[in-house]
Amino acid sequence: MVLAELGGRITAALQSMTNATVIDEAVLKECLNEIASALLQADVNVKFVKEMRDNIKKVVNFDDLAAGHNKRRIIQQSVLSELVRMLDPGKPAYQLKKGKPNVVMFVGLQGSGKTTTCTKYSYYYQRKGFKPAMVCADTFRAGAFDQLKQNATKAKIPFYGSYTETDPVKIAQEGVERFKAEGCDLIIVDTSGRHKQEAALFEEMKAVEDVVNPDLVIFVMDSSIGQAAFAQAKAFKDTSNVGAVVVTKMDGHAKGGGALSAVAATKSPVIFMGTGEHMDELEVFEAKSFVSRLLGMGDMSSFVNK
Amino acid sequence: VFQSVAGKAALEKEDLEPALKALKERLMTKNVAEEIAEKLCESVATSIVGRKQASFSLVSSTVKAAMEEALLRILTPKRSIDILRDVHAAKEAGRPYTVVFVGVNGVGKSTNLSKVAYWLLQHDINVMIAACDTFRSGAVEQLKTHCRRLNIPLFERGYEKDPAAVAADAIRAAAREKRDVVLVDTAGRMQDNEPLMRSLSKLINQNQPDLVLFVGEALVGNDGVDQLMKFNQRLADLSVGSAPRLIDGILLTKFDTIDDKVGAALSMVYVSSAPIMFVGCGQTYTDLTKLNVKQIVRTLLK
Ligand SMILES: Nc1nc2c(ncn2[C@@H]2O[C@H](COP(=O)(O)OP(=O)(O)OP(=O)(O)O)[C@@H](O)[C@H]2O)c(=O)[nH]1
Numbered sequence: 078m079v080l081a082e083l084g085g086r087i088t089a090a091l092q093s094m095t096n097a098t099v100i101d102e103a104v105l106k107e108c109l110n111e112i113a114s115a116l117l118q119a120d121v122n123v124k125f126v127k128e129m130r131d132n133i134k135k136v137v138n139f140d141d142l143a144a145g146h147n148k149r150r151i152i153q154q155s156v157l158s159e160l161v162r163m164l165d166p167g168k169p170a171y172q173l174k175k176g177k178p179n180v181v182m183f184v185g186l187q188g189s190g191k192t193t194t195c196t197k198y199s200y201y202y203q204r205k206g207f208k209p210a211m212v213c214a215d216t217f218r219a220g221a222f223d224q225l226k227q228n229a230t231k232a233k234i235p236f237y238g239s240y241t242e243t244d245p246v247k248i249a250q251e252g253v254e255r256f257k258a259e260g261c262d263l264i265i266v267d268t269s270g271r272h273k274q275e276a277a278l279f280e281e282m283k284a285v286e287d288v289v290n291p292d293l294v295i296f297v298m299d300s301s302i303g304q305a306a307f308a309q310a311k312a313f314k315d316t317s318n319v320g321a322v323v324v325t326k327m328d329g330h331a332k333g334g335g336a337l338s339a340v341a342a343t344k345s346p347v348i349f350m351g352t353g354e355h356m357d358e359l360e361v362f363e364a365k366s367f368v369s370r371l372l373g374m375g376d377m378s379s380f381v382n383k
Numbered sequence: 384v385f386q387s388v389a390g391k392a393a394l395e396k397e398d399l400e401p402a403l404k405a406l407k408e409r410l411m412t413k414n415v416a417e418e419i420a421e422k423l424c425e426s427v428a429t430s431i432v433g434r435k436q437a438s439f440s441l442v443s444s445t446v447k448a449a450m451e452e453a454l455l456r457i458l459t460p461k462r463s464i465d466i467l468r469d470v471h472a473a474k475e476a477g478r479p480y481t482v483v484f485v486g487v488n489g490v491g492k493s494t495n496l497s498k499v500a501y502w503l504l505q506h507d508i509n510v511m512i513a514a515c516d517t518f519r520s521g522a523v524e525q526l527k528t529h530c531r532r533l534n535i536p537l538f539e540r541g542y543e544k545d546p547a548a549v550a551a552d553a554i555r556a557a558a559r560e561k562r563d564v565v566l567v568d569t570a571g572r573m574q575d576n577e578p579l580m581r582s583l584s585k586l587i588n589q590n591q592p593d594l595v596l597f598v599g600e601a602l603v604g605n606d607g608v609d610q611l612m613k614f615n616q617r618l619a620d621l622s623v624g625s626a627p628r629l630i631d632g633i634l635l636t637k638f639d640t641i642d643d644k645v646g647a648a649l650s651m652v653y654v655s656s657a658p659i660m661f662v663g664c665g666q667t668y669t670d671l672t673k674l675n676v677k678q679i680v681r682t683l684l685k
């Protein structure tokens with residue numbers, strides 16, 4: 078519903094070009110202004126919006142365009158492909174393999190939704206026939222182990238953690254080893270929230286990663302995040318081997334543009350969207366259909382590639 | 384941006400446009416919500432148009448000075464709340480002073496509630512915490528841990544209880560035990576979630592706290608505006624008393640994670656006119672400060 082609101086503004090801006098009898102630079106400028114303001118209200122990175130405008134202006138060269146050319150269509154295509162480019166790293170995420178222990182580690186800023194998403198992710202793959210288990214390598218946050226334990230119990234997923242051990246590296250190692258020995262084929266490692274400004278926290282993340290040697294590191298981002306998203310996402314990517322992104326709290330009012338434009342910094346695809354606090358509120362994310370939904374259009378994957 | 388219009392009779396809107404556009408973009412880069420940046424630029428324009436430009440001064444400097452003035456005015460609290468004074472007044476009246484912490488999911492309500500508890504302890508105030516997030520896994524144990532560390536009592540009734548009733552019981556217990564302050568933790572909720580907003584309003588209506596603190600994170604983008612507007616709107620709509628119940632103050636968290644992107648502070652104050660009473664700047668008990676208005680304005684304009 079919120080997505081439709083943003084899509085509606087962009088579609089209306091494009092429509093205004095159709096209605097204009099002559100499409101000149103002034104009309105294009107007006108249209109791009111409107112689109113830019115819609116994207117900025119959705120928290121899309123300011124620099125990115127600027128680049129996108131410049132790119133589109135380059136594509137739409139009025140002198141080169143022969144009369145009768147469909148300028149509106151060219152602009153529409155540019156907007157769409159710019160948005161898809163923002164979201165599509167061009168390579169798929171690591172696919173879980175049955176019959177071997179897949180280790181997946183969750184990282185992200187404080188309160189972004191890691192612990193909740195760990196359970197949702199485990200639950201999702203449990204229903205697909207995997208045998209998941211969760212390890213609580215967050216020894217910092219008060220009540221972190223209880224949170225994971227209560228979630229895991231509800232979902233009937235085995236868990237590992239400690240009330241007394243303070244070293245997350247040790248717990249991570251022990252937990253992963255234990256569940257490998259028990260034949261679990263999906264071992265989830267939950268970690269503490271952290272931010273780039275505190276180097277010690279990033280070192281800790283690296284240390285946990287080194288010892289569990291994950292097949293996939295998932296970066297969890299809150300959809301309401303604003304302009305600070307890009308720098309944080311980039312710092313996580315630079316320290317840790319982030320391979321996929323989950324954007325959470327999409328059931329709120331936020332349009333998610335801050336998170337989605339930070340996806341580019343991780344060079345990784347968004348694989349899931351969190352849409353509520355309950356364990357089944359997780360949706361598979363597909364960039365192209367997301368953008369087409371955003372713009373209130375049908376499937377446009379073929380459209381963009383044209 | 385550096386064009387000078389010295390000698391012109393009076394500034395016109397067109398003269399200001401390039402400088403305003405650059406300023407708006409700067410504010411948005413600093414994470415001020417688009418709508419707020421736009422409104423601010425408009426009001427700055429209105430305040431300057433028609434003004435005589437001193438010779439040899441740059442339009443951009445005139446615009447920047449006017450913006451600085453506007454920002455200072457907005458961020459400087461219009462009503463000041465002195466919690467310590469009010470706590471003592473409640474004590475004189477023989478009742479506990481109650482604060483309810485509200486906000487969307489994961490912004491830092493429980494952690495910063497514990498920091499406020501620590502701050503009150505430093506002022507020799509006798510605190511009790513009420514665990515009224517009866518929904519999220521681990522919420523009660525999270526507060527239990529903080530209470531154990533701070534050596535203060537926790538009032539809890541476990542999970543899946545009516546949070547409004549838990550709060551009422553907690554306040555009654557605090558009055559009986561002669562506690563000075565009750566800090567009420569609530570579950571995070573999305574501002575559009577109607578049942579959960581109703582439940583929050585019920586808690587506030589039934590317990591009439593002295594202070595409703597909205598907890599918002601400095602990381603938030605344009606949604607911060609919507610969060611405050613809707614929390615205020617729903618609380619007002621659902622108020623039972625004669626005067627609508629609104630957010631009294633803001634606690635801005637995660638200020639240590641945003642570098643110079645301090646714009647959420649401005650967006651939140653602009654839409655709610657509520658003062659930022661505390662700023663959370665880390666994950667330990669001492670990481671709670673007051674807002675430095677001058678520094679925010681300087682950062683926004685840099
Ligand atoms: N509405 C909604 N709430 C969510 C979603 N995902 C997580 N949450 C809530 O967000 C809050 C924070 O989630 P957590 O899973 O504790 O976040 P975290 O990243 O593990 O937090 P730290 O470990 O403290 O860094 C909780 O209240 C969750 O219920 C979502 O998709 N929608």
Ligand SMILES: Nc1nc2c(ncn2[C@@H]2O[C@H](COP(=O)(O)OP(=O)(O)OP(=O)(O)O)[C@@H](O)[C@H]2O)c(=O)[nH]1
Pocket residue numbers: 187188218270272486487488489490491492493494495516519522569570571572636637638639640662663664665666670
């Ligand atoms: N860096 C930083 N982290 C903070 C700050 N305040 C809170 N946090 C962290 O943010 C995460 C979420 O904090 P909580 O207090 O659990 O948030 P909440 O709003 O109570 O979450 P829910 O009850 O699930 O809605 C925790 O990891 C906290 O340590 C802050 O000022 N700076």
Ligand SMILES: [Mg+2]
Pocket residue numbers: 191192193215218221267268269270
């Ligand atoms: Mg967690």
Ligand SMILES: [Mg+2]
Pocket residue numbers: 492493494516522568569570571
């Ligand atoms: Mg909480």
